[in-house]
Amino acid sequence: MSKPILAIVGRPNVGKSTLFNYIGQKRVSIVENIPGVTRDRIYLDAEWLDREFTMIDTGGIEIESSDKMLTAMRYQAKLAIDEADAILFIVDGKVGLTSADEEVAIILRNTRKPVIVAVNKVDNMQKANEIYEFYNLGLGDPIAISAANALNIGDLLDEVVKRLPNDEVVEEDNETIKVAVIGRPNVGKSSLVNRLVGEERVIVSDVAGTTRDAIDTHFTKDDTSFVLIDTAGMRRKAKVELPVERYSVMRALRAVDRSDVVLIVIDAVDGVTEQDKKIAGYAHDAGKASVIIVNKWDLLEKDGKTSLRYTENIRTELAFMQYSPILFISALTNQRVSRVTELIKFVAEQHTMRIATSVLNQVIEDAVSINPPPSQFGRRLKIYFTTQPNVKPPTFVLFVNEPEIMHFSYLRFLENRLRESFGFEGTPLKLVVRGRK
Ligand code: GDP
Numbered sequence: 001m002s003k004p005i006l007a008i009v010g011r012p013n014v015g016k017s018t019l020f021n022y023i024g025q026k027r028v029s030i031v032e033n034i035p036g037v038t039r040d041r042i043y044l045d046a047e048w049l050d051r052e053f054t055m056i057d058t059g060g061i062e063i064e065s066s067d068k069m070l071t072a073m074r075y076q077a078k079l080a081i082d083e084a085d086a087i088l089f090i091v092d093g094k095v096g097l098t099s100a101d102e103e104v105a106i107i108l109r110n111t112r113k114p115v116i117v118a119v120n121k122v123d124n125m126q127k128a129n130e131i132y133e134f135y136n137l138g139l140g141d142p143i144a145i146s147a148a149n150a151l152n153i154g155d156l157l158d159e160v161v162k163r164l165p166n167d168e169v170v171e172e173d174n175e176t177i178k179v180a181v182i183g184r185p186n187v188g189k190s191s192l193v194n195r196l197v198g199e200e201r202v203i204v205s206d207v208a209g210t211t212r213d214a215i216d217t218h219f220t221k222d223d224t225s226f227v228l229i230d231t232a233g234m235r236r237k238a239k240v241e242l243p244v245e246r247y248s249v250m251r252a253l254r255a256v257d258r259s260d261v262v263l264i265v266i267d268a269v270d271g272v273t274e275q276d277k278k279i280a281g282y283a284h285d286a287g288k289a290s291v292i293i294v295n296k297w298d299l300l301e302k303d304g305k306t307s308l309r310y311t312e313n314i315r316t317e318l319a320f321m322q323y324s325p326i327l328f329i330s331a332l333t334n335q336r337v338s339r340v341t342e343l344i345k346f347v348a349e350q351h352t353m354r355i356a357t358s359v360l361n362q363v364i365e366d367a368v369s370i371n372p373p374p375s376q377f378g379r380r381l382k383i384y385f386t387t388q389p390n391v392k393p394p395t396f397v398l399f400v401n402e403p404e405i406m407h408f409s410y411l412r413f414l415e416n417r418l419r420e421s422f423g424f425e426g427t428p429l430k431l432v433v434r435g436r437k
């Protein structure tokens with residue numbers, strides 16, 4: 001079920017971001033207009049020849065000296081080996097083969113994961129013989145590309161999808177609710193997980209085929225079974241806390257991919273951080289249900305309006321996630337922790353809710369009569385028919401006369417009407433517009 005991850009590795013300035021942005025440009029979805037979702041994006045959902053995968057730019061490590069660069073590069077390569085399903089190693093055709101490239105290659109040669117070498121900045125394909133020296137990396141046939149001029153990117157992606165692992169056969173168990181607990185180090189994830197599974201019967205399992213040390217924890221509460229995804233280092237605290245933000249982000253993205261419900265854990269004292277926004281944005285884009293947990297509530301001095309003010313602040317910071325319930329807890333004192341599983345169960349139900357077609361069309365008709373659809377060049381949008389073909393997240397297809405006239409703001413209006421009528425708390429909704437003459 002979870003999409004394979006392709007990590008991009010390479011020295012600074014070889015063109016990683018250029019390639020990343022070029023591939024990203026081709027996918028503009030409605031949610032990307034919402035502030036906070038796309039800023040400084042480091043992952044990207046890509047699709048090529050019907051294969052979907054997630055690209056991660058592992059770059060962005062601050063480099064002050066060449067010494068540090070080498071350390072950072074080695075680290076980056078190891079990270080990619082641990083967390084990704086395939087690795088795209090980018091080198092610079094203009095600069096030629098460097099010793100740093102060779103160092104990285106040594107690390108990459110020691111993995112069984114597929115590695116694809118792309119030689120960037122080959123702006124003139126007649127001169128593609130520049131790439132021969134990169135055979136010395138010992139990582140197979142290098143592919144000449146130019147990210148800036150969009151040359152050969154198709155060939156590169158062909159090669160990438162060829163090497164991605166085939167979909168893991170994960171046993172689908174619709175009874176169990178899969179939960180990812182995400183948040184920055186020290187927000188209290190381990191404490192919360194231990195509280196949740198504390199007295200319950202716990203089975204810890206290694207999941208074959210996923211990240212080497214991913215450990216899932218199963219527990220049952222009031223006849224509902226839950227699995228907490230990748231609790232490695234959570235149930236028993238990991239000794240080393242890796243300092244680089246991207247490590248934990250990548251790991252969290254994977255957990256989100258495999259989950260139904262995401263618990264976004266925020267530290268009451270620190271509030272919502274940029275990293276929280278990124279991962280929450282990812283969960284939203286991926287169509288996952290979510291609950292926002294404000295932990296360490298015991299540490300705040302409170303007056304009668306503290307939770308109200310706090311809620312307003314979260315609604316502003318995570319503007320794209322207005323639908324998620326917010327819960328103030330203390331994993332330390334156990335305050336409201338029992339509400340956590342109730343809320344997980346609740347949003348999981350909302351996430352799988354199906355609306356009967358007749359009721360759905362009635363609601364859309366009512367919405368249209370209150371607020372007529374947009375028009376353009378004298379033509380007015382008509383919505384003929386609406387269906388809900390899918391859940392997780394609830395997905396609606398609107399058949400209309402001319403899809404181009406549909407407006408983002410009108411879709412928002414319809415989404416709000418659907419929420420007012422049916423709830424859908426804690427889950428994003430997907431609205432798809434299709435033309436039908
Ligand atoms: P990153 O540090 O690896 O992310 O590299 P960037 O994507 O920021 O690119 C570094 C520089 O190389 C920028 O000035 C780009 O414009 C340039 N660049 C990227 N791709 C190409 C290319 O295909 N040809 C040429 N000539 N320049 C490129």
Ligand code: GDP
Nearest residue numbers: 185186187188189190191295296297330331332
């Ligand atoms: P993780 O890194 O997100 O797994 O965070 P931990 O669960 O290890 O917690 C980090 C620190 O915060 C530990 O010292 C915990 O005892 C403390 N902590 C966790 N939850 C709470 C809470 O609700 N209130 C207070 N005051 N401290 C907490």
